[in-house]
Amino acid sequence: MPQTRPLGAQISHMLKDRGVDVIFGIPGVHNQEMYRGIEEAGITHVLARHEQGAGFMADGYARASGKPGVAYVITGPGLCNIMTPMGQAYSDSVPMLVISSCLDEVAATRGQLHQMKDQRAAAETVCDWSEEARSAEATYALIDRALIEFGAKRTRPKHIQVPIAQLEAQAEAVTRWRPDPDPDHKGKFVVTRLPGAITSGAPMDMVDLLALRLLQAERPLFVFGGGARRASHSGGPIPSVLAMSKAATFTSYAGRGVVPVDWELSFGAALARPDSAAIFEASDCVVFVGTDLAEVDLWRASAGQRPGATHVNIDPEVLAAAHPADFCLQYDAADVLTKLRAAFEKHAPNMKKPKSGWSAEIITGYRDRWRAEIDAERPGIILVCDALRDCVPEGTMIYSDMTQLAYTAKEVWDMDRPGHWHHPYGFGTLGYATPAAIGGAVARKGKPTMAMIGDYGFHYTMAELGVAVELGLPLPIVLWDNTKLGEIEDSMVRAQIAPNAVIAHNPDFCKLAEAFGAKSAAPQTLDEMQAAVQEAFNADGPTLIYITPDIIG
Structure with a gap:
């Protein structure tokens, strides 16, 4: 029985x-x-x-x-x-x-x-x-x-x-x-969206057409989202596709790390910069891979591309929102890019690629200007992001929260691998980083995991610090305390609203962490912060690393 x-x-x-x-x-x-x-x-x-x-x-x-x-x-x-x-x-x-x-x-x-x-x-x-x-x-x-x-x-x-x-x-x-289902069976069909209808097409025919368009383009442009992560793993097709197409790239925030950090034609995760729309308008072949192009990616109605772009996505809802003149492939990104690499290898020897309209100098000019804009919007925070990036161990997985420190980092911190920075995109809830990092650390025993959170967001889920103590997780929690809801205050001022209800009484966060049984540090300089972070990765439990804007000097 x-x-x-x-x-x-x-x-x-x-x-x-x-x-x-x-x-x-x-x-x-x-x-x-x-x-x-x-x-x-x-x-x-x-x-x-x-x-x-x-x-x-x-x-x-x-x-x-x-x-x-x-x-x-x-x-x-x-x-x-x-x-x-x-x-x-x-x-x-x-x-x-x-x-x-x-x-x-x-x-x-x-x-x-x-x-x-x-x-x-x-x-x-x-x-x-x-x-x-x-x-x-x-x-x-x-x-x-x-x-x-x-x-x-x-x-x-x-x-x-x-x-x-x-x-x-x-x-x-x-x-x-x-x-378990075979992941290679995901989305095994292709559609191309024509005016008023969606019709089936042969996969390699569609990919061949895309390869020819990219090879004939002067200013091809890829936009990679989180759905393209599988294509960027070791041996994945993205580096070869970029090298053969000479395409410039953007990534969504969720797609950071998909493009190799040494790709000289990478605009980074700068879709939300207003003048990126001019780059899209100037591009003669735009390919969106594994991205929804949601409001939180662009902060404008559209990227700015001309009709006739290509969209690769497994979600038909995303494809249905495309322009009627666009090409839509309901297909797994890694499979399409692998087929695209094969199509390039077949067609490239017989074609002369036009002189590229992109150059490293053009991309660097945009990125330097954007960095200056970000620094003007949130003065000095870039220096904190740079110092953190330079001190975390290789392969660190980061969980961030709704805080100005994270907003800045998402735009200026290039990731060397995909799926290693997690943020509450879209829904945008406060309090995400601390417990999510605990879950990540449980999954990644022996590998470095870090949380990045603001003072107000920390209030939402601070009790979960006790879980990290119980589990003995070596988890650095970098807490940025600007003593207020800084991003909301800035938004209210821009809207000419008196910035009320943006300041709350904070506890002594270091003593609070110690009361839970965690370690704490309150570095006064960026060098001290780097040392505290490195020590926290080797501790026998979580460490709250408390920093304020004064650390910038």
């Missing part, structure tokens, strides 16, 4: 069988059955101080590991608390699976503990889908569906809720096994 256990315990065993090693969450009377099987299944549980922290940890873990981040939460307030991280994960295409309990019945009975009018529907507003599993089989099917979809389509968070009585009921173990 198959072994039976309460369904709550079977869920943990199933997740372990599917490759889940870590779960983030907080137990409560409604979801305690889910905790019955965690240790028995051999899963590590990380106890957050707040469900928002658990969600950000799951997000950070997923970004660092490439595996789904899983969180267990209770009915009602527990799910509400994790909805902010779910919204952030949706915005940033992060694979997060949230499993919650729910009440058995809500229509005929009022006043129950943790009761909501429609918990499932509430969660659905911030995730890919939210479903209620009313049987063991439904629970197993939905978990498999979530895990399969994480590998087969654009990754976004999912929510599964299970009634309390079902969690407590005896259930047989899942009997079927669905292997």
Whole structure:
């Protein structure tokens, strides 16, 4: 006879069988059955101080590991608390699976503990889908569906809720096994968007056409987003594609590190600079790869390119927003770029590439001007970013928050590898960096991880510092304290609004960290800051490194 256990315990065993090693969450009377099987299944549980922290940890873990981040939460307030991280994960295409309990019945009975009018529907507003599993089989099917979809389509968070009585009921173990999907099967078809219609096309025909257009162009331009990360791994096609096409490049913030740091025609992550629109208008072949071109990438209505650009993206919603004259390939970026490299090798020997309209001098001129603009907008912060960049170990993974220090760094700090800087793009929640970095450090044991956060953002999730202490994570947390909501104050002044409600009383952050059992440092110079950061990477627990604008001198 198959072994039976309460369904709550079977869920943990199933997740372990599917490759889940870590779960983030907080137990409560409604979801305690889910905790019955965690240790028995051999899963590590990380106890957050707040469900928002658990969600950000799951997000950070997923970004660092490439595996789904899983969180267990209770009915009602527990799910509400994790909805902010779910919204952030949706915005940033992060694979997060949230499993919650729910009440058995809500229509005929009022006043129950943790009761909501429609918990499932509430969660659905911030995730890919939210479903209620009313049987063991439904629970197993939905978990498999979530895990399969994480590998087969654009990754976004999912929510599964299970009634309390079902969690407590005896259930047989899942009997079927669905292997992980082959990542090479992702998006295996191509479409080209013509006026008024989307029609199928042959993959190599479309890529051949793109190769010929790039080889004939004088000022070709690539824009790489986070969806192009897989194409930039060791041996990936991006360096060859750039060398053969002589194309200039931009990256979105999420795409930083995709373009080799030594590519002399890289404009960097400067899409939001207003005069970058003139570069797009002057380009005669623009290719957007794995990027949504969202508001938070551009801060204007469009990049500025002429009609006829090419878009490579697995998300049909992104392609549907393209100009009717654009070419749209619903395809995985790495596969398209690999085919493009092969097409270049076939066509380039028989073609004479026009003289390039780009030069290293042109790109350097723009970048120097943009750097000066950034320094004028946020005086001196560039020096802090430069000093941090120069002192972190190779391969450091950084989690940043909504703070002027991070806003500056995103534009001036070139990354030497993709997927190593994580920021709450899009949804833009405060408090992300500390718990997300904890999740990342859990996933990257023995590898350097750092958080960068502002004084106000730190207030949101400061309690999670206790988790980093409990786990003994050597995590530097660089806290930028300008004593106010500096970016909001600047925006209010620009809008001629009296900057009220932008200053809050701060604690002694160093003493606060020490009260949690963490280490602290308050360097007064950039040299002292670099030494504190380097020491923190070798500590036996987290270190809060407190800096203010006075450090600039």
